[in-house]
Amino acid sequence: MKITRNLGMLLLAAWLILTGLIPLLKLSFSGLGMVMAILAIAAGVLIVVGR
DSSP states (O other): HHHHHHHHHHHHHHHHHHHHHHHHHHHOOOOHHHHHHHHHHHHHHHHHHHH
């Protein structure tokens, strides 16, 4: 369970960092919204499962 919780927190950290960097660096590609949504869902599920 501890690995799952840590992985969820790592994915959440990655999502937060990317959410901040995307507008700053003006990153854009097709499917960016989908990638961010999948990353957010995966982080949320892993955090909930880890509890």
